[in-house]
Amino acid sequence: MTENRNTNEYMELRELFRSGGNLSSFRTAVDGAVGLSAYFTELHEKGECIQGFHPSGVGIMKNTGEIRIDPKLIKTREEGSLPIRYAPPEINLGVAKPGEGSDRYILAVLIFQLLTGGDHPLHGSRYMGPVMTKRMKEMCYGLDPEFIFSDSTGRNLPDPKIHVKAIAIWNILPGEIRDLFARAFSREAVLNPEKRPDEKEWNRSLVAFQNHMIPCQCGNILKDGAGESFTCTACGKGHQITHRIKINGDAIPVVRGNRIYRSQVRHESLPAADEARPEAIIVVSGSDHNKMGLRNVSEDTWKVLTTKGITKDVGKGEVVPIKSGIKIRCGDTDIEIAATDQQ
Ligand SMILES: [Zn+2]
Structure with a gap:
């Protein structure tokens, strides 16, 4: 310390x-x-x-x-x-x-x-x-x-x-x-x-709260659920969830800032400090604010299978684009990105 x-x-x-x-x-x-x-x-x-x-x-x-x-x-x-x-x-x-x-x-x-x-x-x-x-x-x-x-x-x-x-x-x-x-x-x-x-x-x-947070600009946090459209109960603004990240039977909405923790992708017993550390964070990717990505914030390299069937290494700090069909091997867990209209 x-x-x-x-x-x-x-x-x-x-x-x-x-x-x-x-x-x-x-x-x-x-x-x-x-x-x-x-x-x-x-x-x-x-x-x-x-x-x-x-x-x-x-x-x-x-x-x-x-x-x-x-x-x-x-x-x-x-x-x-x-x-x-x-x-x-x-x-x-x-x-x-x-x-x-x-x-x-x-x-x-x-x-x-x-x-x-x-x-x-x-x-x-x-x-x-x-x-x-x-x-x-x-x-x-x-x-x-x-x-x-x-x-x-x-x-x-x-x-x-x-x-x-x-x-x-x-x-x-x-x-x-x-x-x-x-x-x-x-x-x-x-x-x-x-x-x-x-x-x-x-x-x-x-962990579920952090995974499923849909924050509104007005300060409210929307409750996630099934579907892709959500309306803020405080200000009436609509929110579209275009993609979800499938992991361990859950489907995490692609929302800037949502995290996946190490404890969710590594099932061996980890020290507490590691369990609580994010493995991945959803970020805005590049200059286009509509493009989202999943940033690897862990020390390890992910194996990513692209939609063209090519395997790529994605290391610490690198970003996988949010695109339906991309699969990521992360820790001992497979993650898949899916468009909400295909679920
Ligand atoms: Zn709102």
Whole structure:
């Protein structure tokens, strides 16, 4: 991690959240969230969990969303040293100890903060004021936790003047991701931490979100589905999906910026940092803004079968044009580009 501390691209999450959480794009924040879920998956597969945590121990590359975690800060603290904002209510109440249940909570808080620019999911309008007293903290993070976006009492909803970014982001999140947050911060999960979504559920949903994003110029993100025509529910603009990328039974819309991750094309077990890295990104190809391509952003060379039946090598940084019938061997997976009207 030291090699990146000296560049302006690396930022500790604590610093990022304090400054309003601006990364190079919303997609970068989603990449960061994918990276966090991959990290927790690797940690739990090794039989480890977080015994102490502080957001100064986690950093992100501002341009790529790559997550860097300082193992010393996270793993050598004494049990029970989770700060109140990152400890789940059951630990703040003293009825549970750190384990996979608290890791799931920490993961959900970090993902929420990454996506919304630093807001805490339990810190809503009920606690807005000049000072958060000790009693208020006890209520917010322990005795009476209420997720700001599913608070049925109406007491702790987001403040429209303060949670501007969080509200805007919440409105564009797919239902699946909203449901994960609601489960992670539900009262039921305080009593049964195993009811919180685990890192693999987060990973699957975030990867699908990134794969299928259809952003509109107005800031809305359209829900993908069958077909090729989509109308923005916010501004009415139409969006045409001319091609899709077929991979593992899925059909990813060809939309500038959509990614395919290494974990989707390599099925051997990869280190978390590699699992979360994009293998390919859909880009505008050349000077014609209507032409799209699939850029190889991995370290490896793809074998590409053109529509004329010629095999070509496509290395790092090179772009395969989006053309129906092109097949790409990438990692241990075959990808095929298909026009939507031929599906
Ligand atoms: Zn729109």
